[in-house]
Amino acid sequence: MATSVRMENFYWGVLEEIAGRGGMTCNQVITKLWFESMDADHDLGNFTSFLRVCCGRYLALIAQGEISNNLQDPLGNVDSAGILAREGMRRAKAQGACLQTVATR
Numbered sequence: 001m002a003t004s005v006r007m008e009n010f011y012w013g014v015l016e017e018i019a020g021r022g023g024m025t026c027n028q029v030i031t032k033l034w035f036e037s038m039d040a041d042h043d044l045g046n047f048t049s050f051l052r053v054c055c056g057r058y059l060a061l062i063a064q065g066e067i068s069n070n071l072q073d074p075l076g077n078v079d080s081a082g083i084l085a086r087e088g089m090r091r092a093k094a095q096g097a098c099l100q101t102v103a104t105r
Helices: 009-021 026-039 047-063 080-104
Strands: none
Touching: 009 026, 009 047, 026 047
């Protein structure tokens, strides 16, 4: 993959943090995300934007307590299936509440 990525220093710092927790370099994380995105058939027209979203997602999961904020805890130990299941339940519950609100109007 030959491309250039221009982002604010904040995002580079987050990617470095993610890389460190995975025992990788920042370039390795970016390459891994690129290939995982390709495998999932995502549109990579704006890969830099995708990287920003990944950083935001990582920080949101920490804020929600889904991922430890201890930088010594490897990300490989994260229960991603459990996180996705809990998010699916929250989304379904929120959609149900929204539909109920609409029905009562």
